[in-house]
Structure formats: structure tokens, C-alpha cells
Amino acid sequence: METFYQPTNNGEASNRETEDIYAKMDWDKLGFDVIPTDYMYIMKSNEQDGTFSNGALVPFGTIDINPHSAVLNYGQGLFEGMKAYRTTDGEVQIFRPEENALRMRMGAERLLMPSPSVEQYVEAVKQVVRANKRWVPPHGKGALYLRPLLFGSGSVMGISPAPQCTFLIYTNPISNIYKGRTESLSLLIDNKLPRAYPGGTGGVKNIGNYAPVFQVVKEAKAKGFSDVLFLDAVEHKYIEEVSSCNAFIVKGKVISTSPTLGTILPGITRKTIIELASDLGYQVKERKISVKELLRANEVFCTGTAVGISDVGSVTYKNKCIKFKTGPDTVTQKLYDLITGIHAGLLEDKKGWIVKID
Known part of the structure; x- marks a missing residue:
């Protein structure tokens, strides 16, 4: 070499x-x-x-x-x-x-x-x-x-x-604890700057995907928000991703997340949660989610390698702040306990996902 x-x-x-x-x-x-x-x-x-x-x-x-x-x-x-x-x-x-x-x-x-x-x-x-x-x-x-x-x-x-x-x-x-955060995420919906465009590289982990959102995320954090939730580039009304993680909504026994159709990264944690949630009896749907529907959700959470599973306490859209259920008695917490238990060896790995390092 x-x-x-x-x-x-x-x-x-x-x-x-x-x-x-x-x-x-x-x-x-x-x-x-x-x-x-x-x-x-x-x-x-x-x-x-x-x-x-x-x-x-x-x-x-x-x-x-x-x-x-x-x-x-x-x-x-x-x-x-x-x-x-x-x-x-x-x-x-x-x-x-x-x-x-x-x-x-x-x-x-x-x-x-x-x-x-x-x-x-x-x-x-x-x-x-x-x-x-x-x-x-x-x-x-x-x-x-x-x-x-x-x-x-x-x-x-x-x-x-x-x-x-x-x-x-x-x-x-x-x-x-992701970047020292001890509270639930507070997200700002940005309806001006899309994170990814159809035909672009939003669906792969391209190094160029991240710097373009530095400015809008910095501005959001200066206002007290944890991160930005981006909308689609065509109609500007469907949620896509947070700057570095996938987003899910919970409504009753239905858990929904946006489809990976070229503008959304197919996260490994995302894929895992879809499977685990289905095993627990939840109906999991990969479909377009409008902002209107998001704001009516019971729970919202994000998934990714760095964030793990992080609950969303609030989402702000056009100066209106909507709060969501968080805490121990939530679907988010149940899924968090399950996946982190497998990660740490506290729960049995029934899927063959774990590779031990000798």
C-alpha cells in the first residue's frame, strides 16, 4: 500500500x-x-x-x-x-x-x-x-x-x-447524550431552504449534503431551537429530514416516516426502528407526511447514529409552537429502551444484528 x-x-x-x-x-x-x-x-x-x-x-x-x-x-x-x-x-x-x-x-x-x-x-x-x-x-x-x-x-x-x-x-x-443535550428536541420547520432536491444526492451520505444547511441551522440554534426540520423542495409542504437524522411521527398505533425516494437518507437506525416497531404490533407506514399532519401527531421522534432515538418536545412552524408527548410512558421511550438494550447487550439479539469484537 x-x-x-x-x-x-x-x-x-x-x-x-x-x-x-x-x-x-x-x-x-x-x-x-x-x-x-x-x-x-x-x-x-x-x-x-x-x-x-x-x-x-x-x-x-x-x-x-x-x-x-x-x-x-x-x-x-x-x-x-x-x-x-x-x-x-x-x-x-x-x-x-x-x-x-x-x-x-x-x-x-x-x-x-x-x-x-x-x-x-x-x-x-x-x-x-x-x-x-x-x-x-x-x-x-x-x-x-x-x-x-x-x-x-x-x-x-x-x-x-x-x-x-x-x-x-x-x-x-x-x-x-447527543451534543450535551439533556432535554427533548425543539425543531424549527424551515419552508424556504430545502435540504435536498429530486435528482440530487440527498439519498446518499454525500459529504456535500451537510455544509449547505450550516447557515440555516446556525440561525435556528441562535433562536433557541435544537435543529431544523426541512420540507420537500417541490411543494414545500411535506416533511423530509432534520439536518442529520430521520423523522418519525406517532398517531395512536400508527408510526409514520417519510419514504426514501432519493431525497431522504435510508438510515440504519431508521430501518431498525421500522422493524422493531412492527414486531411490537405497531403499523409502520413509509409515506409522505404533511406539516399539517405532523402538527396533529401524538409523538414525534428522530433517529440516527449520533442522535440514537431522540424525542421531539416541540415543533415551531410559522411562529406557532406545537408540543408533543414525551417522557417514560411513550412509544418513543419503548423503542429507545429496546434498541439501546440490544446495543449494550442488555437484551437478546434475536435478529443477528450484533457483531462482537474479540
Whole structure:
């Protein structure tokens, strides 16, 4: 494998830095801060046939990248989000990694990139978790966040896909509480700026999907809201996604979420909740949901790797604030307890979703 990474100063210095950070770790105060861990995983595609091989663990550090690279010039890149959890008996496990691998392959096809096979992806994830196992927080304190990246690292001048791509995974311990939030989400519906357009890349985890909403989310947070719930780009009346997660509504025994028809990301947590809710006897519908219908819901919640399952306490639309049921006696809490119990090994995994790291 061609070496293009550069550990901080040198491997020994980088090791000393992470040792110092680890020695000072207070798992009770864990948040969503940048925390470098020991190793990352890197694998590059073959320029001739696009296959990936010779991946390796390397010390965490900066990487060298050519200014002509397609990712820097044309945004040819994808990312995934995953977590490794520690169980009550100290074991470490990951959740449905093959689903993330399949989603990355779908995104790679959309952006004309080669991608690792499902087997290569899962094996790489297992290796990087095993190498950074000490950074998986104690049970109940958080999780080790995994960030697999796939990007056009090869050089181009004209508008074209890169001749070579890089697959990279780094890790970062994070809290169970999303960005330090201790209360239910308060969402602002934005009816001016859509998050994604038909025919665009809203249905894949493209790196370019996120920066365009920075401004509107920043403005919403300055007004006291947690995040923004975006509407469809055509009629501006159907809910789609929050900036980084899927949205669900609950009305009686019916749970609804917007369909993934190209503008909405097919979330792994979303898919899991649909299956778990169906198993519990709820009727789950993937369909268009109007703002009017949302505002009449009993409960609203969001799903995603980072947010897990987060209840929505209120939604504000055209200066009108509607509150929803939250707390222990809710469908949202029931689903939260179920999925987090599987993540942490507290409940039996009857689906074969868990992969243990030895």
C-alpha cells in the first residue's frame, strides 16, 4: 500500500499524545469533542481495476492529499457513522455493520467511486475497533464513534471522477447524550431552504449534503431551537429530514416516516426502528407526511447514529409552537429502551444484528 499518511510529528510522539489524553480521560464528562485515538485504517483502490486491497492499520494522524484530488475540487466523497458499544460484562460489539457497508456501496455508485466489498468493510471496522478497544467508554458512559470515509483522492483537472479512491476509518469516543443535550428536541420547520432536491444526492451520505444547511441551522440554534426540520423542495409542504437524522411521527398505533425516494437518507437506525416497531404490533407506514399532519401527531421522534432515538418536545412552524408527548410512558421511550438494550447487550439479539469484537 502506498503510504500517504503522516502521524503527528512521528509515531512515538503521536503515541505519547494519545497516552496523555487517555490518562486524563474522565468518562463521566464525555461529550462530542474531538478526541484522537490510537489507530485508523486506510485502504486505497487500484487505479487499473478499482479494486481495494492491502488495507492496514496505521497510527492516527494527518494524511497527505494532492491539491488536484477530486474530493477537494469537486466534493467526491462519502462518509458513514457507526458506534461500538461496551456491554455490562466489558465486551465490545458493533451493530449491523453490513448495512453501513451496503449504504456506502450505494453512495459510491451514485458518485462514480469504487468501494470496498461488504466483507472488506466489515473486516476493516472490526480491525479498527479492536485496535482502539481501550477507547470504548465503560458501559453506560457513551460509545466509540466510527467514521468510515470514502473519497476521491486521485488527481483530476477537468470535472471527472478520481482515478483512485481512499477508504479510511477513524474513531472518536462520544457521550450517549447527543451534543450535551439533556432535554427533548425543539425543531424549527424551515419552508424556504430545502435540504435536498429530486435528482440530487440527498439519498446518499454525500459529504456535500451537510455544509449547505450550516447557515440555516446556525440561525435556528441562535433562536433557541435544537435543529431544523426541512420540507420537500417541490411543494414545500411535506416533511423530509432534520439536518442529520430521520423523522418519525406517532398517531395512536400508527408510526409514520417519510419514504426514501432519493431525497431522504435510508438510515440504519431508521430501518431498525421500522422493524422493531412492527414486531411490537405497531403499523409502520413509509409515506409522505404533511406539516399539517405532523402538527396533529401524538409523538414525534428522530433517529440516527449520533442522535440514537431522540424525542421531539416541540415543533415551531410559522411562529406557532406545537408540543408533543414525551417522557417514560411513550412509544418513543419503548423503542429507545429496546434498541439501546440490544446495543449494550442488555437484551437478546434475536435478529443477528450484533457483531462482537474479540
